């Protein structure tokens with residue numbers, strides 16, 4: 049059945065899409081925000097009849113061109129309803145365009161919580177699932193691992209239901225589906241009873257955390273650390289579930305003090321300092337050392353609602369690169385990176401290198417497929433939007449990660465293609481076959497996907 053294409057009039061022209069970090073942009077031919085599934089189907093039929101491609105976008109937080117298209121861009125902003133909640137099984141059924149912030153608020157009022165989160169929640173559940181988004185904790189998987197079932201609209205316009213028991217190959221492909229398997233419209237997510245997190249952060253050294261890593265990972269629910277390049281300094285963040293306790297309350301003067309350290313020092317002054325260093329790069333190691341001393345050299349503790357501890361405000365814009373490696377390679381990789389930074393002239397890199405831990409899973413294209421994983425995230429800030437050269441750092445980091453069995457984070461800008469992915473993922477070909485079966489006309493493909501699928 050083909051629509052009458054009155055829907056074309058609902059497409060907005062001359063929209064410029066720019067991702068959160070302002071590193072990629074595009075000008076889709078038409079931008080749609082469908083109100084319901086019927087309208088979504090009509091857009092699919094319109095795209096097919098006009099030879100246009102489709103890209104669904106969530107909140108556009110991916111620091112890559114994964115969302116970019118010159119053809120049709122679709123936002124499921126109106127697909128943001130909670131459909132049902134079950135407080136016995138601790139599950140929630142939602143529409144795919146809902147943000148984690150909206151889910152967190154709804155779960156709070158029903159005394160449930162998402163078991164693990166990454167740094168931000170102003171992103172859609174479908175975007176999170178489609179890119180292997182993760183938090184940290186040896187016993188916690190990528191967020192997609194908590195999805196129990198999904199409904200997708202395929203490029204034929206049909207709805208497919210999938211789960212581990214029904215169309216399992218579609219399910220394991222669409223979790224980490226990169227927007228290429230189908231358009232996710234609904235899903236059920238496994239939550240747990242609401243919990244508070246006790247956060248203890250303390251200073252340490254890289255040598256110490258690497259030596260005690262296995263023990264530390266076992267000793268708490270959520271463990272991650274920030275390493276300050278050009279130094280040995282590390283800030284460890286260690287979170288445990290805690291119940292029946294009071295959330296830490298701050299007086300007005302403590303709040304002012306927190307604002308001073310988090311914003312006046314940790315944001316505005318830091319941005320200015322890194323901006324200055326763009327004129328004289330040898331300042332960078334001093335900045336890293338001084339900010340560690342100012343902000344991270346004393347132990348801190350607090351108790352708060354889980355999502356408030358998992359999330360934090362990501363400050364000024366940045367280039368990021370993140371890969372996962374088998375957990376047992378963590379020390380080797382970090383020490384190799386440290387040694388390269390120290391012995392290479394004219395290499396100056398920003399803090400932090402963030403190190404997080406994720407449990408293995410069976411999702412075809414999850415960076416944690418088949419192995420407990422460590423994600424190592426490197427950044428170079430862009431103070432006041434100014435680009436800072438980072439290609440030599442990126443090249444060396446990627447070389448080290450690749451030699452250690454690394455897999456790039458799907459949301460982040462990477463340069464790998466199918467020839468790399470077949471070696472990295474045992475089910476890469478199975479994923480491409482499912483994609484081809486559900487999208488034989490390559491409707492959901494953009495240049496990012498073309499690179500992924502290119503074997504040369």
Ligand SMILES: Cc1cc2nc3c(=O)[nH]c(=O)nc-3n(C[C@H](O)[C@H](O)[C@H](O)COP(=O)(O)OP(=O)(O)OC[C@H]3O[C@@H](n4cnc5c(N)ncnc54)[C@H](O)[C@@H]3O)c2cc1C
Nearest residue numbers: 106107108109110166167171172175178181182227232459
């Ligand atoms: C400040 C910041 C902090 C971050 N912190 C973390 C972190 O802690 N851990 C981590 O792992 N990542 C992190 N990320 C990356 C982020 O989690 C991912 O980029 C995530 O995909 C963003 O969700 P989104 O809604 O913005 O998706 P988008 O970037 O808009 O889209 C991502 C992908 O999802 C697809 N998609 C969206 N909706 C649908 C749908 N309905 N059906 C099918 N496909 C769909 C898109 O086509 C695209 O392929 C961070 C990013 C930023 C900018």
